[in-house]
Amino acid sequence: MKLTSVFLSLREGFRNLVRHPLVMLASISTIALMLILLGFFTVFSLNARHIMTVAGQQPPIEITMRNGVGDKELADLDRYLANDDDVLEFQRYSPQENFNQFVDNMENSELFADFPIDNIPYTYTVQLVDPSLAESFQTRVAGLAGVRKVSLELAVMSFLSDAIVWVNYATLAAFVVLGLISFFIISNMVRISVFARGEEISIMKYIGATNWYIRVPYIIEGALVGLIGAAVAWGVTMFGYDRLYSTLMAGAKPSDVLTMLPTEQLTIIILMINLVIGVGVGSLGSAASVRRHIQV
């Protein structure tokens, strides 16, 4: 295709868009709608994964001391943990604290009114800078004086990794389903709009326009519709997310596990997804229906 033709096709694509404002608006708003649905879903799943990753990066390691451990062992362990580079944070719990917490979790707390507190040990909870350090940390600390057991709560960690896999699957499934629906609806729209322009197309053919000459402007038009729809959807999604973020995160501390991703971090991802799907669906939908319906 010569440069002139490319230019002419682009011009035609733009013109078609403006000449049929009805078709244009319908197509753009439909594609935007689907992308908004997809966007909110993406935002949800990204946040779910974010929260899980944050939670997974902080596996609550629990150190249980022997019963009747001395103050020296406790002070030594305090020092050891404070100096260990792998440790992000740690917290010591006295037997009394452990008992209170335990009883708080019970329904029938009065059952334990005369429970002998001496049976309950000191404990530590430790958060590491990286969950992958957990096993070596366990080996190291288990050998220290006064330590009875270092539990990694692998159940939580494996739950989290399972959950991430599931969220990934669900995301993929939603993408496929919503993507197919968008594609389907858009290509229906394009088909109808090509049908509406059937006469114009046949006139072009009678004058001697080649198949590509007719097809390309429609594909460009579809891509433009997708582009605009993507931009609109992106705006709506980001605006909605930002409102939600500022409402929900108003009183949140950065250290909270249940934090939403900041709007800025999603902006580019959502824009990219929208552009790829919008432009892809728009142009491919056009191409498919122009090809099929015009029988060029």
Add this chain to the structure above:
Amino acid sequence: MKLTSVFLSLREGFRNLVRHPLVMLASISTIALMLILLGFFTVFSLNARHIMTVAGQQPPIEITMRNGVGDKELADLDRYLANDDDVLEFQRYSPQENFNQFVDNMENSELFADFPIDNIPYTYTVQLVDPSLAESFQTRVAGLAGVRKVSLELAVMSFLSDAIVWVNYATLAAFVVLGLISFFIISNMVRISVFARGEEISIMKYIGATNWYIRVPYIIEGALVGLIGAAVAWGVTMFGYDRLYSTLMAGAKPSDVLTMLPTEQLTIIILMINLVIGVGVGSLGSAASVRRHIQV
């Protein structure tokens, strides 16, 4: 409108449908798609409510006996519960059973190795035939010999009733959102298809057709599209649900709390919802866009 006109309009509606198979297929499949989405959502929410209602009908009432209660009191209570018409089912737990269950739920079970079992009481769990009988049952049983406390686990009951409210809200929201999207997409389609028939419509006007004469066949056509879409969506939804039901419920007992509603119970509901929404959206969508676009 005379009978002849009604007949003619109906005929025209049918013909339009068949004459533009492209437009027809696109519209029907879009409306069917939205209704399928809506249908699966409805099915999900109906099942959620069903499970919650079943769970809510069986509030686990727990009777805690005094420590050191005698065999006679226990036998008396056994007899009392067995004869009470309000009681659906009951189960007695010995102190040892309670301790085992309690320790099973603990992470650090070895903490309780030397726990004095005498501190733990006999308990009963009771299920009533109807949750509304719970409070009178509580008053009655609390006065019996050896009974220390009758707990209704109101937390669970209020959680369930809260959850039902939330599921109701979510259902409503999904209905509104998906309904609006369907309406929007359908009316876009109709608008484009009216646009595609703009010439035909203007010719009718030149010949002297009144606004209603032109409009009614389109509305009928829209209703037909909605009807067919609704039927298709209904078929797909019910088929899918039936497959799911037979897979998941293959080994379920009727007494299980986590049971799905049988397919037959949903058939009519889904059909009704589809018909109302499909035909409503189809005909209103047509009416709206014919009115606006034709400027009759």
Add this chain to the structure above:
Amino acid sequence: MIEFQNVSMEYHTGTVALKDVSFTIQNGEFVFIIGRSGAGKSTLIKLLTCEEKPTEGQVLIDDFDIARIRRSLVPYLRRNIGMVFQDFRLIETKTVYENVAFAMEIVGRSRRVIARRVPIVLSIVGLREKAKALPGELSGGEQQRVAIARAMVNNPMLILADEPTGNLDPTNSETVMALLEEINRSGTTVVICTHNRELVDQMKKRVIEIDDGYLVRDDAVGGYLRHTPCSTPDNLPPATTTGIGPEGRQP
């Protein structure tokens, strides 16, 4: 009675298609409107069917100003007019039979009446065997004859025909004209825009000539050219000329 009172018509593009045009057509008249391409003939017809509204002046049908008619009444006005459009305007998705029947359905005729009348009308224009064809399956002249059949099927008070013989051979043209004359004889007013010099010269009817939007001639009995051309076999008497010559223009 049709009356144009100082009618001017300017399209939104700025083209002034009619300029201060006044004339009266009595019920039952047979009138040719002639003029070169782009003179304003079709515009004049469009004013009568409320397809366009005059920017100045009044268009009266039976003393009723149709430019100020309520929009919802326009269909009822149009039902009394049989129109033959220059571009045919047949419904592409309906067969020939249905196109003609549709005009009768609109005015609420019974199926029995329609089933009897449509074939008759189609026979008159010579399209009885084409009843089941779609417009796209007809030749240009055949489409034109369908349009003519549709215009006359309801026995309207007024027939407006815009270039009804542009795609017809001389024989068919004469048949169509004879038909319109026949309809006219039964009392229907007939107004025809045409370029067909031969027909206008043969028919010896009233001729209104438009040029560049001005009414430049209104002969009670006229030919295509102001002075009957010598090449025409039948010489017409110099008609009552009220306008100016074919090339003349009012300021």
Add this chain to the structure above:
Amino acid sequence: MIEFQNVSMEYHTGTVALKDVSFTIQNGEFVFIIGRSGAGKSTLIKLLTCEEKPTEGQVLIDDFDIARIRRSLVPYLRRNIGMVFQDFRLIETKTVYENVAFAMEIVGRSRRVIARRVPIVLSIVGLREKAKALPGELSGGEQQRVAIARAMVNNPMLILADEPTGNLDPTNSETVMALLEEINRSGTTVVICTHNRELVDQMKKRVIEIDDGYLVRDDAVGGYLRHTPCSTPDNLPPATTTGIGPEGRQP
């Protein structure tokens, strides 16, 4: 060279539009195709543009059988033909200028060439001031002239015009015919379907008459009727008649 060899053409509806038609048109000829409405003239033209395919026989252009042409080559065939369609076929969404320019864009002319040539062609058909109008804003005759402008803008080898003066007044018709004759003189083959008796009689060109699908006359220099009618001012010499009389039919 255009050659029809025993061409028959049956539409899917069962209408046989052409029956065993054979003739040859040399490069540079000027030919009228006449015949009553529905005779098969437009069908003949459609065969030349590959819009339809013959059910029997061959249509050769320069000894190349265009019925067996590859579909992807049809556009290139059409670019060498300037078509004036009976129903104009203008693109409603493009202005007059763009409609004409489009035909040049398709064949890949540069913008400079287009910008120079289109206004000239529009002036020739008298539509220079309507360049910016959309087809819907033109009178019937104006649309027809746009179609003519589009057909000639690429200086095609062959011009096929289907009823190019059906909506034109006599003056404009003569101008258009003079134009086509001019183009013909520069070597372009011109084939015109028409019902315009006067023009055919005046031009004194080759006349092919079709009736009910049969070729019934092929006069090297002919009039609209087989025997030049007495009403025509210029009497033509009885032309080389190769066909049969106007009413005659082959079995």
